[in-house]
Amino acid sequence: MIISSLLDTDLYKFTMMQVVLHYFPAANVEYKFRCRTPNVNLVPYIDEIRSEVHKLCKLRFSEGDLDYLRRMRFIKGDFIDFLALFHLNEKYISITPSAKGNGEIEIDIQGPWLHTILFEIPVLAIVNEVYFRNTQQQPDYSEGRERLRDKIQLLGARPEFADCKIADYGTRRRFSGRWHEEVILTLKDGLRDQFTGTSNVFYAMKHGLTPLGTMAHEYLQACQALGPRLRDSQIFGFEMWAKEYRGDLGIALSDVYGMQAFLRDFDMYFCKLFDGARHDSGDPFDWGERLLAHYEANRCDPRTKVLVFSDALDIPKVLQLYERFRGRCKLAFGVGTNLTNDLGYNPLQIVIKMVKCNGQPVAKLSDSPGKNMCEDKAYLAYLRQVFGIDQPEEEAAGK
Template sequence: MIITSLLDTDLYKFTMMQVVLHHFPAAQAEYAFRCRTPDIDLVPYIEEIEEEIRSLCALRFTEDELDYLRSWRFIKPDFIDFLGLFHMNEKHVQVRPSNKGNGEIEIRIEGPWLHTILFEVPLLAIVNEVYFRNTQTAPDYPEGRARLADKIQMLGARPEYSDCKIADYGTRRRFSKRWHEEVIVMLKESLGEQFAGTSNVFYAYKHGLTPLGTMAHEYLQACQALGPRLRDSQIFGFEMWAKEYRGDLGIALSDVYGMKAFLGDFDMYFCKLFDGARHDSGDPFEWGERLIKHYENNRCDPRTKVMVFSDALDIPKVLQLYERFRGRTKLAFGVGTNLTNDLGYTPLQVVIKMVRCNGQPVAKLSDSPGKNMCDDKAYLAYLRQVFEIEQPAQ
């Protein structure tokens, strides 16, 4: 059994889920799976994946887990009461071979947003672990430990790096649950205060770490269908977030429509209201420079704001970004696959994205076109027109 606790997911799933409970309890959602890594045959593992999904759907939150969630300042009592009754239902998930006949599989998740939102992260962890335990039956853990030790050494190589902190963001694409926990323990023991925490709620709970995260793309995508009009959907999403959390969890996601559209909506009010923003696509150096200039133009001292970098980071890139922006802003770095799936094998680039909300197509148009995922070309064209986003060069 791969997933043994419903806490074994990313924090932002719970923070978004609370918003859904309080503001969008009737919303319907549809998600789709994609493996971006070419020539991967997942069809032989469908039965195993389905068996793990059945085990996942048998789980319930324990009283100790609910008490842990209750201890967070921003979690409200009625949400805890709801989680006490909550379980995942396998009727919302379908796994089947792709019609392409090339080894790809289709995973579709459909149902009430409130009851499907927690599927994404554990399902991706399941697909990864099922694949790797079948293809790497004798994992090279010594190689993984050596690589991790090199990363830890890089972070501590120079005294001026002492306040460069990283966090684990690697649940979705981890090699295995066992390796994920070993990485977290080694980071905690070796880095001390340089290890800021983890996005994984279960390991934060188990190892006394800080759980980290705010919102994900699906939240702002869903607002395309739930807000008053499409052009104001990003503004609507930020306002509803602030209404729910009243100053907590103040990191805004910047790349659902690209940086230009984000800065157009992220006016002086939001600059002052939110603690900072998260980068997840496009050139991170250019993003950081544009955001600092935007804060200055809106009479905000960028040194009081947080820039969170989380897009395909490795430790050398973390240090390059740290050297560029230290002293100019507060910095946070979320490192995912490079920490939790670096044993010498090619990681799977797997994603599950919301593709419809209330029957309407939803999408993101990030600054990395390869990350876009929508099967409705007419809607994508309309979205580009509404947000004045140029068609990327072919």
């Protein structure tokens, strides 16, 4: 059984889910799966994936799980009461071979947002683990351990970088649950104070680590259908977040409409209200410089703000970013696939993204065009017009 606990997911799923319970309990959504890695045939493993999802849908939160969540200062009692009754329902998810007949599979999740939001992370972890346990039946863990030791040594190689800290963000694309746990324990022992925690709630609970996370793209995407008007959807999302958490969990996601649109909406009020922002697409160095300048222009001392970097990081890039921005702001680094799926095999670039909310298309306009996921080109064009965003050359050329 690949997933043995409903806590085996990222913290931001619970923080978003609580907002959904309190403000959008009637919202209906649709998510779709995509494998961005070319020439991967997942069809032979479809029955195994379905079997694991079936087991996932049998899980319930234990009293120990609920007690752990209850101790988090930002989790509210009525949400715990709801989770005590919660389970994932198979009727909301379908897994079929693609009609294209090219080895791709289609995973479609449709239903109430409140009852489908917890599918994404464990389903991605299931697809990864099923794929790798079939294609790499005798994993080279010694290679993975050597690579992990090299990362730890690199982080500790320079005394002036002793305050450079990383966290594990690697649940969704991990090689396996067993390897994920070994990575976390090795980082905990090898990095000590340089390891700040994990986004995975189950391993945070099990190993006494800090669970990390605030919001993800789907939250701000859904606000396109839930807010008063499209142009104000990002502002609406931030305001509803602040209404729920009253200054807690104060890291804003910046790349749902690109950095330029984010800075237009992230005015002095939000600059002062939120603790910082998270980077997840585009050039991280440019993003950091622009955000620090924006704080200064809005009369905020950048040294009091947190810049969280989490886009396809490896340790050399973490160190480069730390060297650029240290002393100018607070820094946090979330490293994912490079930690939890680096044994010498090509990791799968798989995602599950929200594509509709209340029957309306939703999308993100990433600073990395390859991350966009919306089949409705007319809606994408309208979204660009509303937010004043130019079409990337890659999309204009039909790539």
